[in-house]
Amino acid sequence: MNIYLDNAATTFPKPPTVYTSMMNYMMNIGTNPGRGASTASLEGNKVVLNCRYALMDFFNFDKAQNVIFTPNITTSLNTLIKSSVQKGWHVITSSMDHNATLRPLTSLAEKGTIELDILRCSKEGLLNIDDFINAIKTNTKLVVLSHASNIIGSIQPLEAIGKICKDKGIFFIIDAAQTAGVVPLDFYKLSCNALAFTGHKSLLGPQGIGGFLIDDALNEACSAFIEGGTGSLSSSIIQPDFLPDKFESGTLNAPGIAGLLESINYINAEGIDSIRAHEDYLCNHLILGLLNIPSIEVYGFTDVSKRTAAISLNSTKIDNSELGFILDSEYGITTRTGLHCAPLAHENIGTYPTGTLRFGIGPFNDIKDINYTLATLNTIIRKVWFFKWKI
Ligand SMILES: Cc1ncc(COP(=O)(O)O)c(C=O)c1O
Numbered sequence: 001m002n003i004y005l006d007n008a009a010t011t012f013p014k015p016p017t018v019y020t021s022m023m024n025y026m027m028n029i030g031t032n033p034g035r036g037a038s039t040a041s042l043e044g045n046k047v048v049l050n051c052r053y054a055l056m057d058f059f060n061f062d063k064a065q066n067v068i069f070t071p072n073i074t075t076s077l078n079t080l081i082k083s084s085v086q087k088g089w090h091v092i093t094s095s096m097d098h099n100a101t102l103r104p105l106t107s108l109a110e111k112g113t114i115e116l117d118i119l120r121c122s123k124e125g126l127l128n129i130d131d132f133i134n135a136i137k138t139n140t141k142l143v144v145l146s147h148a149s150n151i152i153g154s155i156q157p158l159e160a161i162g163k164i165c166k167d168k169g170i171f172f173i174i175d176a177a178q179t180a181g182v183v184p185l186d187f188y189k190l191s192c193n194a195l196a197f198t199g200h201k202s203l204l205g206p207q208g209i210g211g212f213l214i215d216d217a218l219n220e221a222c223s224a225f226i227e228g229g230t231g232s233l234s235s236s237i238i239q240p241d242f243l244p245d246k247f248e249s250g251t252l253n254a255p256g257i258a259g260l261l262e263s264i265n266y267i268n269a270e271g272i273d274s275i276r277a278h279e280d281y282l283c284n285h286l287i288l289g290l291l292n293i294p295s296i297e298v299y300g301f302t303d304v305s306k307r308t309a310a311i312s313l314n315s316t317k318i319d320n321s322e323l324g325f326i327l328d329s330e331y332g333i334t335t336r337t338g339l340h341c342a343p344l345a346h347e348n349i350g351t352y353p354t355g356t357l358r359f360g361i362g363p364f365n366d367i368k369d370i371n372y373t374l375a376t377l378n379t380i381i382r383k384v385w386f387f388k389w390k391i
Pocket of ligand 1: 009072073074075098100146148149150175177178198210341
């Protein structure tokens with residue numbers, strides 16, 4: 001028995017065409033896109049361009065050259081933050097955000113480059129709009145927020161926040177790591193200046209490929225972050241200032257891009273709404289089952305329309321790391337335990353420093369996985385109770 005319930009960390013398995021397209025790239029194309037004019041190199045360019053267009057359409061964006069590839073969303077967020085901020089900027093983020101946002105912002109604040117406000121959220125992980133408005137100062141120039149918590153799945157009201165940022169001329173960057181691929185995202189409806197994504201979570205692509213979409217206003221405020229060979233303007237030792245080259249120095253992960261293109265094609269063919277409905281159904285079933293198991297506390301919303309399928313819990317009878325170990329080693333259920341790279345989110349929901357055990361449901365899970373998991377948890381908790389009672 002092997003039940004994979006760690007899809008909030010990385011989805012597994014991938015659609016079969018992701019594997020075959022990557023293999024095909026490596027075995028039959030193999031070239032370095034954007035470098036040289038051989039037939040194979042042009043074939044590589046086509047894959048990269050097709051993926052840019054696929055991402056552009058997927059997020060209802062309209063500028064293919066403003067779709068930038070990076071190795072992951074951590075690199076995307078570092079690039080966007082560190083290449084845009086200027087000394088004296090006040091920046092706002094939230095306690096529910098991931099270290100991919102919190103660490104670069106904190107290091108800039110510690111160096112004295114920026115003033116940083118990390119706003120505390122509700123117990124369910126939501127930012128209060130009045131708190132957000134009250135935190136805005138005359139020098140607030142940037143807001144960076146994740147769309148959904150990687151611990152309790154709560155979906156932030158980003159459309160409302162985006163509108164406020166737009167009205168006040170504040171740059172707004174979204175970390176869509178936990179929603180891209182499972183919650184429909186529209187770049188312009190979110191009123192953001194940049195939307196960062198990672199390929200290996202709900203986008204169902206491989207690890208090692210991510211990126212961001214950036215509008216012209218934020219791009220103009222950004223300098224290049226990583227500089228080097230782009231395959232363009234090679235006679236110059238100055239980094240090109242046009243997109244995507246400005247942000248894409250060094251060899252791209254072309255097999256990863258080939259895989260991501262196929263995973264987006266897969267999501268489009270299945271329908272993002274039907275993937276979301278499937279995950280909602282399983283998430284609801286799991287939460288209702290967990291609430292019936294004595295000693296277990298589930299965090300965040302029980303209403304699945306307000307959350308994604310990243311579900312955190314603790315039991316008063318057994319430590320979460322021990323529970324995760326037993327689930328894995330004795331019952332073949334893969335989960336993730338601990339702090340999940342979001343320490344302030346745990347402080348926010350009252351689970352710091354021990355963290356939680358997290359289930360991450362993905363599109364390839366089914367109701368049997370959830371029923372088996374619930375039955376297993378019931379068994380383990382009963383055994384622990386009996387054992388402790390005997391002592
Ligand atoms: C909300 C959020 N942001 C950022 C990241 C970092 O993703 P990656 O490791 O792909 O850069 C994660 C991954 O766990 C995440 O859940």
